[in-house]
Amino acid sequence: MTAAPTADQQVLTLEVGPMAHGGHCVARYEGRVVFVRHAIPGEVVRARLTEGGEQAKFWRADVIEVLSASDYRRRHIWKLADSLRAEEMGRLPVGGAEFGHITDQHQRRLKGQVFRDTLQRIGGISLHDLNIPQEHADGEIHVEDISRPHSNGLHWRTRVSFAVDPAGMLSMKPHRSNELIELRGMPLAVEGIHESRIFSADFRGAQRVDAVAPGGEGAVTLVVHTLAQAQEQQSLRSRLHALASEDPAVGNILLGVTTPGPQNGRTQNGRSSARRGRGPRGRSDSVTPAQVDVELVTGARMVSEPLPAPAREDRAEVRMRPEGFWQIHRGAPQALVAAVAEMARAEEGDTVVDLYAGAGLFTAWAAQRVGPTGHVLSVEAAGASHRSASELFDGMDEVQTLQAPVERSLEQVRRFLSGGSGSAATVVLDPPRAGAGERVIEGLDQTQARQIIYVSCEPSSFARDAKELITRGWQLDGLRVLDLYPNTHHMESVASFTR
Ligand SMILES: C[S@@+](CC[C@H](N)C(=O)[O-])C[C@H]1O[C@@H](n2cnc3c(N)ncnc32)[C@H](O)[C@@H]1O
Numbered sequence: 001m002t003a004a005p006t007a008d009q010q011v012l013t014l015e016v017g018p019m020a021h022g023g024h025c026v027a028r029y030e031g032r033v034v035f036v037r038h039a040i041p042g043e044v045v046r047a048r049l050t051e052g053g054e055q056a057k058f059w060r061a062d063v064i065e066v067l068s069a070s071d072y073r074r075r076h077i078w079k080l081a082d083s084l085r086a087e088e089m090g091r092l093p094v095g096g097a098e099f100g101h102i103t104d105q106h107q108r109r110l111k112g113q114v115f116r117d118t119l120q121r122i123g124g125i126s127l128h129d130l131n132i133p134q135e136h137a138d139g140e141i142h143v144e145d146i147s148r149p150h151s152n153g154l155h156w157r158t159r160v161s162f163a164v165d166p167a168g169m170l171s172m173k174p175h176r177s178n179e180l181i182e183l184r185g186m187p188l189a190v191e192g193i194h195e196s197r198i199f200s201a202d203f204r205g206a207q208r209v210d211a212v213a214p215g216g217e218g219a220v221t222l223v224v225h226t227l228a229q230a231q232e233q234q235s236l237r238s239r240l241h242a243l244a245s246e247d248p249a250v251g252n253i254l255l256g257v258t259t260p261g262p263q264n265g266r267t268q269n270g271r272s273s274a275r276r277g278r279g280p281r282g283r284s285d286s287v288t289p290a291q292v293d294v295e296l297v298t299g300a301r302m303v304s305e306p307l308p309a310p311a312r313e314d315r316a317e318v319r320m321r322p323e324g325f326w327q328i329h330r331g332a333p334q335a336l337v338a339a340v341a342e343m344a345r346a347e348e349g350d351t352v353v354d355l356y357a358g359a360g361l362f363t364a365w366a367a368q369r370v371g372p373t374g375h376v377l378s379v380e381a382a383g384a385s386h387r388s389a390s391e392l393f394d395g396m397d398e399v400q401t402l403q404a405p406v407e408r409s410l411e412q413v414r415r416f417l418s419g420g421s422g423s424a425a426t427v428v429l430d431p432p433r434a435g436a437g438e439r440v441i442e443g444l445d446q447t448q449a450r451q452i453i454y455v456s457c458e459p460s461s462f463a464r465d466a467k468e469l470i471t472r473g474w475q476l477d478g479l480r481v482l483d484l485y486p487n488t489h490h491m492e493s494v495a496s497f498t499r
Contacts, residue, residue, distance in 0.1 A: 010049040012061060016041055019110045021118050021460060023098045023489025024060070033058040037175065038083035038093070040070035040102055041110070048087070050176070060176075062093065072106035077152055077487060078187050080172075092174035094181050097188060100487045104145070104153055108483050111491045112141035115459050115481050123463035123470075130476050143481045143491060146335040153486025157189045158213045159328045168204030188487060190216045190330055196249035198222065205236035212322040214303040216330030219251025221303055221322045223294070227258050237297060244298045252299030254322065259291045294323075305359070308334040309341065311367035311396060318359045320388040325358045329484045332492070336482070337365045339494040340453050343478040346426040349373040353413050353449070354428045355406045355436075356380065360389035362428045362455075367399050374398055377416045381405045406436070410443030417447045426451045435461025441468040452497045457484075462493055469497050 014027040016039040024035040027047075035058060036047050047061035064087040066073065076082030081097035099107045116139075119125045127139050147156055162170040163180055171180040185194045192213045198220070203209055205228040212221045224240060226233055233255075240253045294301075304317040305326055320326065327333050340362060346352050351374065352366035363378035370376060378393070378401045380386045386403035393399040400416075402409060417425045427449045429436055435458065436444075444452060452469065456462035466476060478496030485491065 010052065011046050011064065012049065013044070013046055013067070014039075014061070016043045016045060018117075019114055019489075021114055027061075029059070035060045036063060037061070037098055038063040038101060040073055040106070043070050043073070044068035050092075062087075070102075070106075072103045073101055074103050076101045077154060080181060080183065091181065092177055092179060094172040094183075095175040096172060097487045098175065099489055100153075104486065107153070107486065108143035108145065111483065111489070112143045112481065114489070115141045115143070115491060115493065118459040119463045119466070121463075122460050123467040125463065125466060125470065125476070130479075132477060132479050141479075141481050143483050144335075145483050145486075146329065146331045147483070147486055148331075153483075154187050155190050155194065156216075156329045156331070156486060157186075157193070158216045158330050159326065160186055160189045160193060160211050162186075162209045162211070164203045164206045164209060166204075168202040168206075170199055170201075170203065170209060189213075192216075192218065192220050192249055196220055197243065197247040198250065201243045201247075202239050203236070204239075205232040210323065212303060214322075214326075215306050219299075220249055221252040221254070221299070222250060223254045223256055223323050224297075225256040225258065225292075227260065233257065240297045252301070252303070252322070253297040254294050254301065255297050256292050256294045256323070259293070294321075305333070307361065307364045308337045309365035309368050311364045311393065311399065315364070315392060318361075318364070318388055318392050320359045321384045324382065324384045324388060327361070327484070332482075332484050333361055335484070336455060336492070336494065337361065339480050339482065340428060340455065341365060341369070343453055343480075343494065343496040344369065344426055344428075345424045345451050345498070346370055346374075347424065350424050350426065351375045351417055351419075352426045352428065353377045353416060354379070354430075355413070355440075356430045356432065357385075357389060357401075358382075358430075359385045360392050360401070362430065363389060363399065363401075364392065366426075366428065367393065367396065370398070372396075372398055375416070375419070376400070377402065377413065379404060379406055379409050379413070406431075407439055407443075410440065410446075413443070414447045417449055424451060425449045426453065428453045428455070430455040431461075433458045433461065435465050437465070438468055441465055441472070445469070445472045445474075450498060454493075454495045454497065456493050456495070457490065459491065459493065462495070466495065466497075474499050 017026040024037045025039040027034045044067040045063045046065040048064045050060045052059035062083045077100040080094045083093045086093040165171040165180040169182045190213045193211045206224045206226045208225040210223040302319045303322045310316045348371045350370045354363040357378040357380040366376045376399045390401040474497040481493045
């Protein structure tokens, strides 16, 4: 073997192999695995190494030239995310649209293959061995399109988080890089965000800006996060007021002021002062945020999201904080609730537990399904989302909301399911990317649940949890995979397990 190339500036000619989990294709260079982004299986490309070195187990590379193109290649839908045009401009492509060079249908075909392979590799589960009806009978996963017709997978994101560069412009980072690339729009975002004036506004003094368009329609809410000192904050506030008055697309603006805590995140009494998952991203210092105070700059503090299956007619929307969790594709709430409803066996008078419930999207559907004679328990760890759900179901005796980590509420879940009078105790499970994990699966197995409907945004953790369920005697008897994240490698699945 010749001497290994250095990580930077080396360009390799590669024959591109299959798409792997994570959105890159696998290729080989002198026996070594190279994960290639912006490629399509079957192509021959020239790719620039982005990570490598002699000791590295595998290398990473970005396509900079296509020598033999796939029939499924198209001009990238977003110039800034296109690795070919980025190369011409001497910079890296921004992350977040890594499938934008692949035709829509082929993106879904590749996602289906990745899902099938992940299920097999991590879960040891083959579709041929399962008792799942018609749609996957050929051993393939058919990923369903949920976007508007002819939309090219554009304008679906109702929530986008932007970095802010030193000039105060909204920016995004390339994959695995801290470089900031200024944006002029964000074509995956709904029109209200993409066409607003936020891309020419001056956000100096802010670290991050979250844009939220409830329901995909109407005015945009901005949550602007700052660590700045008082004077700079004041100047930022004035510019935010000016933006709101100039741009009718911008409705509410909130300022999240982070007060840095002591070094290493310890308070004086030795407890951790870190707020999990809420710190501004990309900070290089080791100061841990002690507190985030959110103040209203203009408009309203709360937003309302329409519910596809309201518990009652007069509760058609859920009021929530814009920074709380909600599905990000404008069509996702409707598509996911429809998929869960189709698989669920629960009937009027039954008992349903909604775990990782967020603001109550599936809880509302469950309450509608089982009616006033049924029983629904909704479990969510985050305080703000829990408050939204408890306000939404206030006064409905058939719905209980609980703020707790699922792993610490398994005994309550067990008691709740054993107290139900219906025939089909059902658990809806929609964990974050890491999955539910063995402890939760084991706990659920010890309840009287007859059906678990597992909603997942991460095939690998789903495959691991599915294996745990199947090992314990559950049957995977329903599976749908939905393209909730067009032009990216991500996907969402809804699966039914029964016993
Ligand atoms: C993928 S979201 C699903 C939310 C909801 N089902 C929906 O579709 O709107 C996962 C939710 O789980 C919550 N969560 C994360 N870890 C948790 C835990 N250990 N226990 C309970 N909830 C948790 C998050 O706050 C988030 O609301």
